Amino acid sequence: MTSLGARDATTVPAGAGADAGDGVLGRGYRALSIGIVSVVLLIAFEATAVGTAMPVAARELDGVSLYAFAFSGYFTTSLFGMVLAGQWSDRDGPLASLTAGISAFAAGLLLCGTAGAMWLFILGRAVQGLGGGLVIVALYVVVGRAYPERLRPSIMAAFAASWVIPSVVGPLAAGAVTEHLGWRWVFIGIPVLVFLPLGLALPQIRRRTARPEEGAEGKGRVPFDRRRIRLALGISCGAGILQYAAQDLTWFSLVPAVVGAALLVPAVLGLLPRGTYRAARGLPSVVLLRGVAAGSFIAAESFVPLMLVTQRGLSPTLAGFSLAAGGGTWALGSYIQSRPRVEPYRERLMFLGMVLVAAAIAAAPSVLIHAVPVWIVAVAWAFGCLGMGLVIASTSVLLLHLSAPEEAGTNSASLQISDGLANVVLLAAGGAAFAALGGGTVSHAATSASGSHPAAFAAVFLPMAGVALVGAWVTTRVRTR
Template sequence: MHETTEETGSTSWSELLSPSYSAATLTLCLGVALFAFNGFLVSTSLPTAVREIGGLELISWAFTLYLVLSIVGGASGALLKARVGARMALVGAALVFLAGTLIAAFAGSMTEVLIGRAFQGLGEGIIAAICYALIPELFPSRLVAKVFGAEAVVWAVAAFGGPLVSGLLTEHLSWRAAFLVNVPLAFIFIALVFYIVPRFSGEIARLSVPFLRLSAIGFGIMLVAFASIMQTVTTEVLCVLGAAAVLASVVVVDRRSRTPLFPSDAFALNSTVGIGLWIVLLMPVAQASTSVYLVMTLQNLWGYGPTKAGACNATFAIAWSTVAILVANIQDQRRRAWLIRLGPTLLVAGLATIVFGFFVDRPLVVMLGQIAIGTGFGVSWGFLSQSVMESARSGERDRASALLPTLQSVGYAIGAALAGLVANAVGYPEATTPVALRDATIIVFAASTVIGVGAFVAGFVLPTRKKNLLAIELRKQL
């Protein structure tokens, strides 16, 4: 009964920094920071690295390999946690990430940078997945939404601080120094893991490593990456369809496996976990077009400089983190269910607003659309993630939790590929006049709006009936 009282009691933000939870909060936020800052550090410093060591034709692979390996690592996170425990899995992954950082930082060729980036991706994918799986273990239910709010703040800080720090280091020291920022962060993370994550006390699970399924996931994401760089629309479509077939097959085979990577009801249309995972996937798929094309369009269509265009794009992260903090105190389950539905609604409304903003040639309207999208993620993402975690079947919570950040990365990869496919089909790269560029942009974001409708529908069919909530409460008491 003590646990039930704790779960339903009042809470404040200061509790995350109390002696009971401060180390856990810092550990999980630092795990997110490794991923968030690393992306911004590399994207800012890598062009300078290319000028020094060459390999311009390979620069896109520095991001592609990182993404593919991070998704593969994330997919294996729950399995590694079960086999060796969270502490050893996190320390091992951090060491892999650290090795990749050092290889890239002291690289003499772009090939060495790519090897380093692959190690970074693998390590960080595992770290992100296991950190998510640890959230319901280290924090009571009443604090989970606040943990997601704190992580949203880390992302917002990274969005501003990452390019600034990397730019200053690259300009005044070296691009290698920008890479090496990760080294002290990794060592601090390892020390915190030893302090906060308990030693694995159970028996080592005798689970086989599903190399075939993990390889298939990597191949599917690689097909998605190929789609974004293909020169013909037909080839792009074939790559996207091939990727969809491969990834769907992995899910089907995984359900029948004795060592599953995913929860048994992943993507099922009759459970909170299954439908919740669809929302987790579809929201980033729809939003990815703004990450890929908004800054570029603002610069080419309205003559924005890099700083001004980047600031407009960053309103998404600011809105997400600000709103996530504001709603984290809400404990009422009915209000949380309503906010989960509101998230995809604002996503669709925001994308439609961006379409309208380009149609009427009003930058302010476009910015309002970005804010609406960020608000949609902010009001729903923490509650949606917590709902998936707490609704998982017995023994499957780790797999459901670990899948969340991995699926988010998959969504962004697929969304970027689909946005590129649409952009190429409507002539965005060849647009040489403002009218042609605006028309192509409108179609790209309109297509994303249609994808967002899928998340909107899923939000309204997500099971949130009283018996669902009672089952969760009963599981907590047991």
């Protein structure tokens, strides 16, 4: 699973273009376009497949009590990766960041696929997250530098479309692989597939995105903003320590909880717009809404396959299928908000979107009652993804509308940080509630409700539905008076 910024087709840095008259699949751009879209496609397949394989992996590694760590570990390190990639790409161009990110992403997948213990699996997810953060920002910089302005909407639309097929096919394919070959092949198989698109894209990236030479005034490379990197490191370390404290649930965990908060809070205040956490009107509320929407939805979605496998006895394939329709409805929501005629009603659409998200999250645990058919989850999640499509794309549109040109990059980074940080914090809260009510006692052999604790799942979903309702209120504050 990756940050929702990967599905965002609007927060793109400005850049230069080339080859007038060519389309994104014209001779001048064909290799580059196919290469980078294929990278996004493979990352999307991994992100949608991992949730299907995760319940089986956690049970086999006796790590169900640490289930939330496997997701939040990715988001924790990706926060640092995003900030580092922005600085690195500004300094040296996106090629080095992209290459390092793909390498780290592949190494993390291999570590997950060969892990013999849950802590090694979580470490692999953390390495993977660092690579994912480097890659997604570097790809946006590639678009900004390699494509002229007239082609950027088309290539970003291709990025967004790359999530539709994996959202439908990914869970089903991962379920089939998990059942017939084993969950490890869901992770081990992807790194091999990455090299072909990279072989197509890297020569074009090197040619089109090289850093400009020093100017006549002798100005050198853009220096790293060490303060922002320190703050990003503080967010990652603080979020990781806070997650550990939330899972421990003993008096001794208060010490790491205080340390984590001491690292996290100043870093967040330094990287997000002033007034974000009191929902100040305008830009701060847009950034806050992005985090509230992404965090509540991802924290809930992470537990859907585990709930269906352990509580209703579904196979990993069928559990993954419950999320399959969401890719199409997410794309539909994004399309609806993009139509010019709905622009005057954007805030109402966002309010409706958050209500749909809250309703979907609240409806999901109804399958804990065995008289409720399991297809209710698939229907509910389709509506929830429709709401997310309305909200996530709209936050990006409003962010650029409220940002001066020279602030668009920094504010876009704040949006991504809010997205990833909310995922970490709300996954930590959900994981703590899950563990406190006995969710971690699901046994390796559990395939039905007999070995699990329904209340542990309800303690994850119902609070997240409440958070989504808070997001509905935040939508009323995204416009200045």
